[in-house]
Amino acid sequence: MEMMPLARVGPLSPKGSRMRRYAVGFVALFGVMVVAAGARAEFATFDDVPLAPGTYLNGSDGSGGFTSGGAQFTNLYNPTYRVAAGWAASNLTDIWTPGYWNQYSAVTGGGVNGSPNYGMAFLGSYSPALGQASEFHDGKIYLPVGTEPRSMNVANTAYAVHSMLGGDQFAKEFGGPTGNDPDWFRLTIRGNTSDGNTVATHEVYLADYRSPNPGGDYIATDWLHVDLNSFRGRGVTNLTFALDSSDMGVYGMNTPGYIAMDNLEFVAPSVTRLPGDANGDGRVDGADLALTVANLGLPSGATWQSGDYNEDGKVSLADVMLVRANLGASGGPGSGDPSTPGGGGGPETVPEPASCVLALVGVAALARLRRRRP
DSSP states (O other), X not given: OOOOOGGGSSOOOOOOOOOOOOOEEEEEETTEEEEEEOOOOEEEOSTTSOOOTTOEEOSTTSOSEEEETTEEEEEEEXXXXXXXXXXXXXXXXXXXXXXXXXXXXXXXXXXGGGXXXXXXXXOBSOBGGGTBOSBXXXXXXXXXXXXXEEEEEEEOBHHHHHHHHHOOSSSOOTTTTTTOOOOEEEEEEXXXXXXXXXXXXXXXXXXXXXOSSGGGOEEOOSOEEEEOGGGTXXXXXXXXXXXXXXXXXXXEEOSOOEEEEEEEEEEOOOEEEOTTOTTOSSBOOHHHHHHHHHTTTOOSSOOGGGTOXXXXXXXXXXXXXXXXXXXXXXXXTTSSOTTSTTOOSSOOOOOOOOHHHHHHHHHXXXXXXXXXXX
């Protein structure tokens, strides 16, 4: 098989986004509005790792790793043999040079959406200098405390792509001389708990020649978006990675065991809150209504605790109406609902203020709103 231009190899996949996302959903149930508030997503983009142009950080400083976005990426370096394994940060852009000496270049030529930095990992094959075989056991990603993974982008490296396309002194050409060999190159992402148990896995094929239709064979040359929502809610605190291939030898995998990664996304677990429950006691009552009215007209910087339940940055009549709609409701953090963490007894019913009281509250709210306006 002739060497194909890299831009023609493999399907393009949806690209990730560096935009921070904030999801808030409202559900009306039996007249009670409940908000499922997802935490703001955070990303390890590697752009916060200080790198001079055309360089990489692979553990040669003896630090054992680095951080990005609060996540910790581990690595291992042997100064005697100058061999590194595990995670590196890189901004190399050479997609054309084959071979080991270009091991820190992603085949994409940069990070997601053209960002300069990205992550690189050496994960496989035998390394006597590091005293390990097959899988690198120290290449972990430790997530920030209290978060769980949601997605990431992965890609091939230039070294691996050139090896699979044309073969090298260690590895075969994918597809073989006829192009019909059913070769493949697979990444397995593992979600682990703090005690070392693997509780979730996800597989990504970075190359796959098993299709009965030769036109379906591919070697991925773009960023692949990986959905990790199946890892959520399982107590995952760290991620490990393994590569395997159809091209195996006496000492393990012959295909270069490298991947690139960018935009690891993680979030805090979602919580459910009642609009109107300003003080977080799990009930919407007169105290919440009084607090909301007292803060009515706050022009900016308002929070949920000050009465901004629709999270538009201010306390308005719309927030007062949310309190009114939920008066008497209970549930969510701090409530007596046994289904809620920290909950005790059953749901509590709070008497709804009389309509005349609500009318007086409305008059007071309008007066306060007028006073706050310039």
